[in-house]
Amino acid sequence: MAEPLKRYGIGYALAPKKQASFIQLSLINLAKERGIDLIKIDTDKPLIDQGPFDCLLHKLYGDDWKRQLKHYSSENPNSLIIDSPEAIERLHNRISMLQAVTELEIECETGTASFGIPKQTVIYDAKIVSEIYLENEGLKFPVIAKPLVADGSAKSHKMLLVFNKDGLRKLTPPIVLQEFVNHGGVIFKVYVVGDYVKCVKRKSLPDVKEDNLGRLESYLPFSQVSNLNNCEKNDDKYYKLMNLENAELPPLSLITDIARGLRLATKLHLFNFDVIRDNRVGNRYLVIDINYFPGYAKMPNYERVLTDFFWDVLNRKDKGFESLKKVNCEKEVRVLVGSSVCGEDEGALPVSPLKIEENENPIQV
Incomplete structure (x- = not known):
């Protein structure tokens, strides 16, 4: 008589929408x-x-x-927790988030695809916003303005494309300024x-022509950026760029190496990352x-x-399950970075003295 199938229980704690x-x-x-x-x-x-x-799956904060979670883990040491709150919180800061990419040790062969992150800087003080010179930060217009906090709230998703100095003056810190890179309208x-690891194509922001900057408003929310090139939408070239079927996926080996590297660097098991192809260098990709x-x-x-992932974790077949055993309460050291990584000769941009130290970060999680 066959033995009954062993059953496992996975408790999930998720917000209603999730x-x-x-x-x-x-x-x-x-x-x-x-x-x-x-x-x-x-x-x-x-x-x-x-x-x-047997396992606890969660996406709740506070x-x-x-x-x-800490109390539960101490009383149930054999229960696996996906994932550690401290590891998750690293992704709540748009600077420490991409710092993980700069920690990757992936060898790139000469002449093959390279990867990195966009140049960016963070501003905490409203007075500095109106005084900042983008050139000193290695940036130029247009730039993307993103809230420093990336906790999934509606506020954290309010991003702007800023075209001039007047647009900068209307921003409310703390905020990250990130270079906008033309990428053919595909993410x-x-x-x-x-x-x-699975890579899929999605439509993204259209490219912005530099000679159009003088005719544009001070800034536009992402939801309105798609209207930028209305005058050009009769051009067959525009539609070709926005045709996802013609967009070539990044090299699978590169994407897989980045994914596995990020898993080790972040100690996370469930995440995704967005990549664009830099139109200035066809085989360069930015996370x-x-x-x-x-x-x-x-x-x-x-x-x-x-389901396969749950099974592997529960049966200790997932290679990274060791990091699920305990909720880690140690603080991580965070570094503010600019642009670097594989295939780059330049180093990371220096942290501006205008920025406060990470331990003064006013992020609430």
């Missing part, structure tokens, strides 16, 4: 067939009073939740689930953003990919 998109019936049923039960954690009750779970989203626990339901065949 739960609605991720916990689909198709995922629940497929996991159940593999002996994995997905169990909703009641966030109105103490975590310690629930479970115990000091109270961190305390609950590559790379999903990482443990050892699994512009990293997000924790993204919208996996948009990824092809996400149910199988996630």
Whole structure:
């Protein structure tokens, strides 16, 4: 008589919107067939009073939740937690987020594709915004203005394309100024689930012609940037650029190396990162953003990919499961960086003396 299938319980604590998109019936049923039960954690009750779970999946923030996770982990040392709050919080700061890319040790052969990050600087003081000279920071117009905090809130997604000095004066720090790089209107989203890596193409911001800058407003929200080239949309070339079918994916080996390197550098198992191709150098790619626990339901065949990941973690077959065992409460040292990495001769941009130290960072998570 065959032995009954061993069952595992994975408790999940997700915000309502994330739960609605991720916990689909198709995922629940497929996991159940593999002996994995997905169990909703009641966030109105103490975590310690629930479970115990073989694995805990979460995307909640705040000091109270961190305390609950630490308490739960101490009482249930064999329960795996995906992922450490401290590791996740690194992605809540747009400077420390991309610093992870500069930590990668990936050998790039001469003449092949290279990678890096855009040049960027962070400003904390409103007075400095109106006085800053982009040239001193290695930047020029247009620049992308992003909130320093990237915690998934509506406010953190409010990004602007700034075309001149007047636009800078209207910004509210703390804010990151990042170089805008023409990239053919295509962005590559790379999903990482443990050892699994998947790259897909998506439409992005259109290219901006330098000779148009003088005729543009001081800044535009990202939602309106698509209207920049209305006068050019009758041009066949424009449509060709926006045709995703014609956009060539980055080299798979490069994307896989970056994904695995970021997994080690961040100690995270569920994330995605956005990549663009620098039009100035056709075989150069820039990592512009990293997000924790993204919208996996948009990824092809996400149910199988996630179920396989859960199975590997629960059966200790996932190569990185050691980092899931305990909730780490040590603080990480963060560095503010400019532009560097594989295939680059120049070093990182120096941190401007106008910026405050990282331990004074007013980020609330």
